[in-house]
Amino acid sequence: MKDMSEFRFISGGIELLDLVRPLWQMLNEYHKEKSKDFEEQYISFTFEERKKKLMASELMHIDIVADSSNKYIAYCISTIDSELIGEIDSLFIKGEARKLGLGNELLKRSLSWLDSNKVKRKVITVAAGNEDVIDFYNRYGFKKRRIVLEYVRE
Known part of the structure; x- marks a missing residue:
């Protein structure tokens, strides 16, 4: 494990959303492959669809x-809805x-933020094919908690 001081962490809110676009696109491609x-x-x-949600x-x-070298290499987005449900929405x-x-x-930073906002529950959705992150x-x-199956026309 590297010393975290080798990395720069930028924290904020919605104003940072567009900065994650290239990394989110890599995550979407990863999910497509998996x-x-x-x-x-x-x-x-x-x-744009993801951003809207x-x-x-x-x-x-x-x-x-x-x-x-000041290149973005990772991100995490967390949200809280009107019912105080906190979600780790996207981590890459x-x-x-x-x-x-x-x-x-x-994840520690996101959980701390959720705790500071006194959420009632915390959730994460794992995409099919990416089950290897469940142990993490x-x-x-x-x-x-549940497994949702979705019909796929073949």
Whole structure:
């Protein structure tokens, strides 16, 4: 694990949303590759659609990580809705920056923000094909609550 002082963390709200676009597009591509049953949905899914949904939230917190050359390599977006449900909406770390502790740091920051806003519940949705992240989230107290199946026309 690297020393977190090697990275610059930029924290804020909705004003940072457009900065994550390139990383979000990488995440969408990653999901497209991992989730073969829903590949078409990821192909047609745009950042503008995602942004619209996120902007409907009551509160939003964004952390972006920059490396030593000031390139954005990771981000996490968390939101709180009108019923005080907090959600880790989107977390992504570029491949070369994984296994350095950035996911842990981003999740801790998001959970702290959710706690400071006194949410009633905290949720994370994991895309099909990306189940290998479940153990990571389990370490922070997130457990499987339900599994939703969606019909796919073949």
